[in-house]
Each structure stands twice: as C-alpha cells, then as structure tokens.
Amino acid sequence: MAFEAVIGLEVHAQLSTRSKIFCACSAAFGASPNENTCPVCTGMPGVLPVLNRRAVEYTIRTAIATSSTVQRRSVFARKNYFYPDLPKAYQISQYELPIALGGHIDIETGNGPKRIGITRIHMEEDAGKLVHEGEFAGAQASLADLNRCSVPLMEIVSEPDMRTPEEGGAYLRRLHDILVYLGVCDGNMEEGSFRCDANVSVRPAGQESFGTKAELKNMNSFRNVEKALEYEIRRQIERIEDGGKVVQETRLWDANAGVTVAMRRKEEAHDYRYFPDPDLLPLIVDESWVEELRKTIPELPAEKIARLERQYGIPRYDAGILAADRALADFFEASAAIYGGNPKTTANECVHWKDAVFSGALSPETIAHAVEDRERGTISATASKKLVELVLSTGKPFRTLRDEQGLTQVSDASALDVIVEKILAASPKEVESYRGGKVGLLSFFVGQVMRESRGKANPKVVQEVLKRKLG
Amino acid sequence: MAITREEVLHVARLARLSLPEAEADRLRVQLSAILDYVKQLDRLDTRDVVPTSHAVETGTPFRDDVVQPFGDKEAILANAPDRHNDFFRVPRIIED
Known part of the structure; x- marks a missing residue:
C-alpha cells in the first residue's frame, strides 16, 4: 500500500x-x-505586565508578510503549569483570540511552487532555562536561570499542508528567510531564536481523513527537521504495515542516534486551563496601524527571486541562493550594476566569496572588476581568485594588485605561438600520439603551455593555437 | 450536582494540593454550590454576547522598547529558598 x-x-x-x-x-x-530579571518577569506578587509595542509591531509585520489577517482585538491568556523555569506558574500566551489568522507562504518544491497555509500567529513569552549539566550532572538539584523568562516570542502555526520532509524543510527555510528579511527575528537556530516542532501523521494515499499524529520536538537545524521527519514517517508506515497502530504522543529527535524516541507520558499533560489574563487588557490593533506597518515591508524572498531571475536572466536556482540572504542579494545587485556583462558569473562569484561579503571585507567593485577582467580575457580564472584573496589580505584595489602582480593574462595568439612551438618541439612522442588519434593529450599540452607561461596564458587561446598547430 | 469527586481530585492534583479524603468530599459540596450559583446565568440567552474578559473595554497600554535594568539581582535572588551562586537552586526535574 502506498502511504502519504x-x-x-x-x-x-x-x-x-x-x-x-x-x-x-x-x-x-x-x-x-x-x-x-526583575520583579515582573520573575512573577513577584503585585506586579503588572505592560506590553512592548515593538513586539506587537514585529508580529503585525510578520502577519502582513505571510498574508495573514491581523485581528482588531486579540486577548492574552494564561497557560497554567508548574515547572521551575516558569516562576509565575503560568505562561502568558494567546489562545482563543490570537493576533493573526489565516495566511500563507509560497515555497519551491521539486514539482514547482506550492502554497502552504498559515493557521495562526500568536504572541507569548518565553520561559527560563534549567541547567542540569556539568557539575550538576546526576545531582539532586537543577539550577534555574530566568534571563529568558518573558523574552518575546511569536508562534507561527502552519496548516497540515506539507507532504514530504523536503516540503517541510522548504517551508521552514522560506519562513526563516522572511523573518530575517523583515528584521523581526535574528534567525539564529543555535541560540534558539528560531525553533520548530512538527506534527506528523501518515495515511493511505487517496484517503481524505488524517491518521493519528505524533508531535516531534528537539530539532535544532533545518537538516535535523528533515531527517526527523524522514525517520518518523518511515517509522509510522512500518508500524501500520506490521499491523500496529500509531499512538498519539510527543517524540524527541535524538540527532546522534538518528531516531525519534517517545517522551515519557506525563499524567494529565495538556490540561493548561487557559483563561484570559486579568492583568492585560485586550490588544487592540487599528487598521491604520496595520496600514502604516504595511509600508515598511521590504521586498520579500519570493518576490526577490522572481525579480532577480527576470531582471538579470540568471537561473532560478542561483536567484534562490542569492535571495536566501538579503545582504548577499544586495551585494550581487551592486556588483552587477558596476559591471553587467554576465550576471551568472557575478552571481557565482558572490556565492563563492559570501563569507567575505557578510563580513564586509569585500566591495561590490572587487567582484565587478574580477568578473569584467576575466570575461575580457585580461586575467585567468586562477589569477582572478588569487587577486581577490590578495584584496582581502592587503585591502588594496583589485586592479592595482592585478598590475602590481603582473597577473594580466596573455591572450595574444602570436605571443603564445612561441611557447606552443617550444612545447611541441620538446614532446615529439606526444605530438605523434595526438596526431595518431589520442586527442585527449590536448589537455597535456595545455598544461605544459600554462606552466611554461607561469599561468599567464589564456587557456582558451592556448587551446586554439594548439589545435591549429597540431591539426 | 455540578462536580464529581474525581474532578475535585483532578483539579487538586493540577494545583499540586494533597487533599485528605474527608476534605475532598467537603470541597466537592462547596465547589458544586458555587458552580450551581453561577449556573443561574444559563437561564439567559447569551448566544450573541461576546464573552467578557475584562470589565474595561479600552485596549492594553504599551511601553516603548527601551531597556531599563532592574539592577538588583540580589533582591531577586533573596526570595529564593535556595541558591547556587547566581542561580536559583530547585529540586531536580527529570526532563521528559
């Protein structure tokens, strides 16, 4: 039976x-x-929470960017549970009336674009952190650090619209890129700024109703999310094929073992007794506020990819790599504005040197000059790479270095004739073999000429000269 | 009877209260009386009434996103029954 x-x-x-x-x-x-920490975020008696306006604005911007509908009135609720990382014994969240509903984002899949629904976006506060490791491993106590208590979070819940781990990964990456583009989240997965839980079920292909789902947690990279989904889907299918049933439960991804493991089931879990927080009045968002924020939304990844593809004629794949980071795409456009010869080459160079681009060590001019000089045949690909490295280590302009280092390439056929003659005269056996049909030897001759010219010969011209002389 | 004995014990467990048998019964009677009292509202047709979460209908006020450190970590930690350096020391919780 085929499963989905x-x-x-x-x-x-x-x-x-x-x-x-x-x-x-x-x-x-x-x-x-x-x-x-302060009396408010550590839940001391008698304190009152006051909502951070910027946190609301960031959430509204996210809602706009995901085509979600911002609710005029939303309500903060208390989610009640006891845990030492939660000094109030409740987390302030939104439950029945979240700030935004009903959006979507478009992702790229192997079968073309696909739209993934966003069910809701709500605001909440983070909990603290417990330390069990180090000297406290095996100890009778845990240590609580409440710095993270009340750090602002938004939870973005998708519709169950994804069918493969790849689609899950594509959705996460696109959502991640949107948030970073908006500047509302730094996207740092290692520091926990962008975390993901997954709900997964399987069903026989063609069946309408959903199977029993498992909730996956503890996946801290895009790759781990994809791997955990792959594992969990296979596990559920095998279980059903063996005549078993999938149990509704929470499972933790163990990245080292590459498996998901059922969490010990807590008695009476998920009885959070949500109720509206009496300390916080409803959050009212006027349409005019939304419209004001709408004007601040930058070009988002999907639009940027489409535009780069159209405007520069580069492949969609390349446009996607550039647009995955706003700074890289901006750098590419700045380079292409200085030299517009072949944007595909410029794109390759930007991606190749992206670490230097991000650190600010490279100017768009350097890449533009490197691409231009290469395309005009003034320098070789090897020299171009070496020169960019020199720009990074010395800080001197690309063309100054090019002239200082004498790395200009010899593209003049008549100048190369002399070297080619010399090489052919020194390798009579190879010349004979080549003429006898071993045409693969051409690269041997090219290599010899390049060496003789100390890398300065233009390999394309060398090939032409060689073919003419050997032919 | 608006509430069962099991519900009383369930709510007590959620609140981490240990109830002696006799007290569970006493609370069941009291809680039932409270719920029955509130139940009088069922006589009204509230289908088109939006649930009231707060008595005032203005929106919540905002603060600007400005950091103002509280600046007295000792005062915060002074409330802890137990501490280790600058951490709150709590009974070990097995992560599950």
Whole structure:
C-alpha cells in the first residue's frame, strides 16, 4: 500500500526587541545567570505586565508578510503549569483570540511552487532555562536561570499542508528567510531564536481523513527537521504495515542516534486551563496601524527571486541562493550594476566569496572588476581568485594588485605561438600520439603551455593555437 | 450536582494540593454550590454576547522598547529558598 505523509509545523521565533515583552529587562542572549530579571518577569506578587509595542509591531509585520489577517482585538491568556523555569506558574500566551489568522507562504518544491497555509500567529513569552549539566550532572538539584523568562516570542502555526520532509524543510527555510528579511527575528537556530516542532501523521494515499499524529520536538537545524521527519514517517508506515497502530504522543529527535524516541507520558499533560489574563487588557490593533506597518515591508524572498531571475536572466536556482540572504542579494545587485556583462558569473562569484561579503571585507567593485577582467580575457580564472584573496589580505584595489602582480593574462595568439612551438618541439612522442588519434593529450599540452607561461596564458587561446598547430 | 469527586481530585492534583479524603468530599459540596450559583446565568440567552474578559473595554497600554535594568539581582535572588551562586537552586526535574 502506498502511504502519504501529512506534516504541519509550529515555529517559535524570538522577536528581535531590545527589552522583554512585558518588562524593561534586556532580552539579549548570553548575559550572566539571572542578570536580566526583575520583579515582573520573575512573577513577584503585585506586579503588572505592560506590553512592548515593538513586539506587537514585529508580529503585525510578520502577519502582513505571510498574508495573514491581523485581528482588531486579540486577548492574552494564561497557560497554567508548574515547572521551575516558569516562576509565575503560568505562561502568558494567546489562545482563543490570537493576533493573526489565516495566511500563507509560497515555497519551491521539486514539482514547482506550492502554497502552504498559515493557521495562526500568536504572541507569548518565553520561559527560563534549567541547567542540569556539568557539575550538576546526576545531582539532586537543577539550577534555574530566568534571563529568558518573558523574552518575546511569536508562534507561527502552519496548516497540515506539507507532504514530504523536503516540503517541510522548504517551508521552514522560506519562513526563516522572511523573518530575517523583515528584521523581526535574528534567525539564529543555535541560540534558539528560531525553533520548530512538527506534527506528523501518515495515511493511505487517496484517503481524505488524517491518521493519528505524533508531535516531534528537539530539532535544532533545518537538516535535523528533515531527517526527523524522514525517520518518523518511515517509522509510522512500518508500524501500520506490521499491523500496529500509531499512538498519539510527543517524540524527541535524538540527532546522534538518528531516531525519534517517545517522551515519557506525563499524567494529565495538556490540561493548561487557559483563561484570559486579568492583568492585560485586550490588544487592540487599528487598521491604520496595520496600514502604516504595511509600508515598511521590504521586498520579500519570493518576490526577490522572481525579480532577480527576470531582471538579470540568471537561473532560478542561483536567484534562490542569492535571495536566501538579503545582504548577499544586495551585494550581487551592486556588483552587477558596476559591471553587467554576465550576471551568472557575478552571481557565482558572490556565492563563492559570501563569507567575505557578510563580513564586509569585500566591495561590490572587487567582484565587478574580477568578473569584467576575466570575461575580457585580461586575467585567468586562477589569477582572478588569487587577486581577490590578495584584496582581502592587503585591502588594496583589485586592479592595482592585478598590475602590481603582473597577473594580466596573455591572450595574444602570436605571443603564445612561441611557447606552443617550444612545447611541441620538446614532446615529439606526444605530438605523434595526438596526431595518431589520442586527442585527449590536448589537455597535456595545455598544461605544459600554462606552466611554461607561469599561468599567464589564456587557456582558451592556448587551446586554439594548439589545435591549429597540431591539426 | 455540578462536580464529581474525581474532578475535585483532578483539579487538586493540577494545583499540586494533597487533599485528605474527608476534605475532598467537603470541597466537592462547596465547589458544586458555587458552580450551581453561577449556573443561574444559563437561564439567559447569551448566544450573541461576546464573552467578557475584562470589565474595561479600552485596549492594553504599551511601553516603548527601551531597556531599563532592574539592577538588583540580589533582591531577586533573596526570595529564593535556595541558591547556587547566581542561580536559583530547585529540586531536580527529570526532563521528559
């Protein structure tokens, strides 16, 4: 029997605000333990949470960018549970009335573009962090660091619209890129700024109703999400084929073992007794506020890919790589504006040197000059690479270095004639074999000429001269 | 009878309260009386009434995104029953 997987993803993204969502503590990562705490985020009696306007704006921008509908009125609710990383014994979240509903994003798949629905976006606060490792491994105590308590998060819940791990990965990457483009989340998965849980089920192909789903957690990279989905889908199918049943449960991805493992089931889990938080009045968002924010939305990845493809005639794949990072795409466009000869070559160079691009060590001019000189045959590909490396180590302009280093390439056929003659005279046996039909020896001759010219000969012209002389 | 004994025990467990047998019964009677009292509202047709979460209908006020450190970590940690350096020390929780 053929099976089909049904995948829905929940993303928790940390909003890049300076302060926390309900108090003025810093939301920065990496402070010393409990440095960023105050009576509000540690849940002391008598304090009142006050909502961070920027956190709301960032969430509204995300809603606009995912074509979701911003709700005029949304309500914060308390999600009640006991855990030492949660000093109030409830998390402030949104439940029945979230800030945004009903959007979508478009992804690229092997079978063309596909639209993935967004069910809802809601705002909430993060919990603290517990330390069990190090000297406390095996100890009777855990240590709580409440710096993360009340750091602003938004949860973005997709429709169960994905059918393969690849689609799941494509959705996550696209959503990640959108948030980073918007500047609402730094997208750092290692620091937990962008986290993902997955709901997965399988059903016989053609069946309408969903199978029983498992919830996957603990996947901290795009690759791990794809691998965990692959594993879990196979596990569920095998279970059904063996006559078993899939159990609704939460499973943790173990990246080292490459398996998902059922979490010990907590008694009475998921009885959170949500109710509207009496400390926070409803969040009212007027249409005029949404319209104001709509004007601040930059060109987003999907639009940028389409435009780069159209405007520069580069393959969609290349446009996708460039557009995955706004800074890289901007750099490419700046380079192509200086020298527009062959944007595909410019794109390749930008991707090749992207680390230097991100660190700011490279100017668009360098890449433009490198591409232009190569296309005009003034320098070889090898020399181009060497020169860019020199630009990075010395900081001198590309063309100054080119002239200083004498790396200009010899493309003049008559100048190369002399070297070619010399090489052919020195290799009579190979010349005979070549003429006898071993045409593969051409690369041997090219190599010899290149060496003799100390890399300065234009290999394309060398080939032409060689063919003429040997032919 | 609006509430069962099992529900009383369930709610108590969620609140981490241990109830002696006798008290569970006493609370069941009291909680049932409270629920029955509130149940009088069922006599009204509230189909078109939006649930009231707050008594005032203005929106929540905002604060600007400005960091103002509280600046007294000791005061925060002073409330902890137990601490280790600058951490709160809590009974070990097995992550599951």
